[in-house]
Amino acid sequence: MTTVRKDIPEQYKWDPAALYPDVAAFDAAFEQAKADIAAFASREQTITKDAASLAETLETQMAIELTIHRLYEYAQLASDVDLSDNAALGLRGRVQNLLDDWTSATAFVNPALIRLEEDTLAAWMEQQPSIKAYSRYLHGVRRFRPYTLSDEGEKLLADMSGALSSHDDIRGVFTAADMRFGKIRGEDDKPLQLTGANFVTQLMSGNRRVRRAAFFKMYETYAQFGNTLSALLQGFINERVTVAMVRGFESSLQASTFNDEVTPDIMHNLIATVNKHLDVLYDYYDVKRESLGVSQLHLYDVYAPMVAAETRSCSYEQAVEMVLDTVSVFGEEYRSVLEDGIRNRRWVDVYPNAGKRDGAYSTGGCDIEPYMLLNFTDTFDDVSTLAHEAGHSMHTWYSSGSNPPQDAAYTIFVAEVASIVNELLLMRRQLASATDDARKAEILDQLMELYRTTLFRQTMFAEFEETMHTLCADGVPLTKEVLCDKYYAIIKRYFGPRVVCDKPIAMEWMRIPHFYYNFYVYKYATCLSAASAIVKRIETEGESYVQKYLAFLRCGNSKSPIDSLKVAGIDLTRPEVVEDAVADFAATVKQYRALCKKG
Numbered sequence: 001m002t003t004v005r006k007d008i009p010e011q012y013k014w015d016p017a018a019l020y021p022d023v024a025a026f027d028a029a030f031e032q033a034k035a036d037i038a039a040f041a042s043r044e045q046t047i048t049k050d051a052a053s054l055a056e057t058l059e060t061q062m063a064i065e066l067t068i069h070r071l072y073e074y075a076q077l078a079s080d081v082d083l084s085d086n087a088a089l090g091l092r093g094r095v096q097n098l099l100d101d102w103t104s105a106t107a108f109v110n111p112a113l114i115r116l117e118e119d120t121l122a123a124w125m126e127q128q129p130s131i132k133a134y135s136r137y138l139h140g141v142r143r144f145r146p147y148t149l150s151d152e153g154e155k156l157l158a159d160m161s162g163a164l165s166s167h168d169d170i171r172g173v174f175t176a177a178d179m180r181f182g183k184i185r186g187e188d189d190k191p192l193q194l195t196g197a198n199f200v201t202q203l204m205s206g207n208r209r210v211r212r213a214a215f216f217k218m219y220e221t222y223a224q225f226g227n228t229l230s231a232l233l234q235g236f237i238n239e240r241v242t243v244a245m246v247r248g249f250e251s252s253l254q255a256s257t258f259n260d261e262v263t264p265d266i267m268h269n270l271i272a273t274v275n276k277h278l279d280v281l282y283d284y285y286d287v288k289r290e291s292l293g294v295s296q297l298h299l300y301d302v303y304a305p306m307v308a309a310e311t312r313s314c315s316y317e318q319a320v321e322m323v324l325d326t327v328s329v330f331g332e333e334y335r336s337v338l339e340d341g342i343r344n345r346r347w348v349d350v351y352p353n354a355g356k357r358d359g360a361y362s363t364g365g366c367d368i369e370p371y372m373l374l375n376f377t378d379t380f381d382d383v384s385t386l387a388h389e390a391g392h393s394m395h396t397w398y399s400s401g402s403n404p405p406q407d408a409a410y411t412i413f414v415a416e417v418a419s420i421v422n423e424l425l426l427m428r429r430q431l432a433s434a435t436d437d438a439r440k441a442e443i444l445d446q447l448m449e450l451y452r453t454t455l456f457r458q459t460m461f462a463e464f465e466e467t468m469h470t471l472c473a474d475g476v477p478l479t480k481e482v483l484c485d486k487y488y489a490i491i492k493r494y495f496g497p498r499v500v501c502d503k504p505i506a507m508e509w510m511r512i513p514h515f516y517y518n519f520y521v522y523k524y525a526t527c528l529s530a531a532s533a534i535v536k537r538i539e540t541e542g543e544s545y546v547q548k549y550l551a552f553l554r555c556g557n558s559k560s561p562i563d564s565l566k567v568a569g570i571d572l573t574r575p576e577v578v579e580d581a582v583a584d585f586a587a588t589v590k591q592y593r594a595l596c597k598k599g
């Protein structure tokens with residue numbers, strides 16, 4: 001039975017009243033924002049009339065954005081804890097409409113800023129120092145100048161954007177609502193309905209019969225829909241390739257990386273470096289085969305835990321202690337701010353309850369506390385999740401506290417660094433303090449799994465992604481056969497000569513939604529590589545390095561992502577960071593092997 005929300009003590013729930021004392025206050029702010037948005041439209045005539053008008057427009061825009069953000073957060077905090085609460089969902093719907101109005105009302109801003117001549121802007125910055133405070137923001141908009149179309153062209157693309165971005169939605173509806181995967185015999189020998197959501201859990205079963213059945217059943221179903229799913233993926237990629245070409249980018253990859261203010265060589269460096277060291281991954285699969293005690297490792301075995309995890313429970317209070325203990329390495333400020341947030345300021349919505357959103361996330365920003373949603377069920381995984389989300393939240397706290405609002409939000413390219421740093425530190429601390437070998441093996445298994453899934457698997461996906469985009473740009477139709485052949489070849493290379501690559505894996509691309517995220521996955525791998533390097537330097541250099549790391553957290557968006565990582569001494573343009581992450585994985589495999597030999 002899931003707990004009813006009202007039965008959970010207040011101290012374990014976040015508090016929307018910190019944003020607005022009640023719905024009446026929300027309504028008042030909402031109405032004001034609506035009026036401000038309507039009034040903003042008239043600035044289209046004056047935005048670049050003179051320095052004073054530009055300064056005023058930028059400041060007004062920022063102020064309205066902060067209000068909308070606060071309204072959004074209030075609605076999110078209210079609705080995500082009970083998705084059946086129609087009143088809260090109503091607030092959310094209203095804010096969504098407000099956001100749409102805001103997008104339309106500000107549609108003139110970027111084109112006007114892009115049209116502004118460099119000399120004029122430079123002169124205005126001298127006249128109005130408040131414009132200078134927006135130089136990063138202005139740079140962020142104006143760097144798109146070479147890839148901006150005529151006003152009519154931009155309007156056409158904007159009007160078409162809903163239709164152009166529909167492939168992912170169609171795939172989502174098709175796989176979740178229309179596809180049926182049939183039943184397998186579950187761990188308890190009873191029939192079990194296989195779904196997209198429980199598939200990986202079955203692959204993680206300690207029972208090989210269950211893993212095998214889930215694997216073959218899943219792809220037996222996908223095999224029937226390969227033509228539809230390849231047509232959808234081709235549609236999506238074609239759209240990305242075409243829009244990039246129309247805008248004058250060299251490729252869809254360049255367009256995507258340009259958005260993140262990086263260049264394609266970051267991803268190419270990752271792929272090349274990982275490929276150079278695939279033998280380390282093969283070695284890991286050998287260890288896995290030995291641990292599982294099977295004569296040959298099949299693809300349906302790779303998710304199975306090497307160590308049967310003991311059901312060791314861990315209360316939320318213990319988890320908080322463990323996480324605070326871990327982050328004490330960052331010094332008193334980090335630790336005490338986090339402790340105050342968790343214990344007194346109700347940053348965390350801790351336990352699952354009926355209707356609450358699944359999973360975990362961190363949210364927040366300027367003037368808004370960095371709230372965390374958890375679904376804590378007393379497992380060690382939940383402790384890792386708390387460490388991970390606390391990493392996001394403290395990154396948000398540092399970057400919003402150290403920058404003006406326009407520079408506060410760190411970009412997606414560095415977004416997973418602070419969270420993975422915390423997770424790695426937690427695991428390494430647990431490892432150092434573990435007294436029995438069984439517990440050590442369990443932690444090492446989790447660590448290896450983190451590297452395997454985040455560093456190697458995401459890089460493999462990135463490689464496949466680029467292959468598809470390149471083929472599409474060259475005019476090769478992305479049929480089911482082409483996609484399966486290419487995917488299978490990459491799989492064989494990443495699993496090596498000693499893993500049995502069961503044929504149905506060629507269809508795995510059909511069930512991965514990330515191929516519709518447009519060069520997103522490689523960023524998991526680069527963030528893990530950066531985090532791995534940061535953790536190593538914290539451990540070897542101590543306090544002096546910690547200061548550099550905190551300076552990175554304070555960067556927000558005041559620098560490009562590559563430059564802000566350089567503040568922490570991490571240079572992702574060079575192969576060393578990825579090399580080192582691979583070496584950390586290799587060392588973990590070695591440590592695990594040594595532990596097994598001993599036992």
Ligand SMILES: [Zn+2]
Pocket residue numbers: 388392416419
């Ligand atoms: Zn995260």
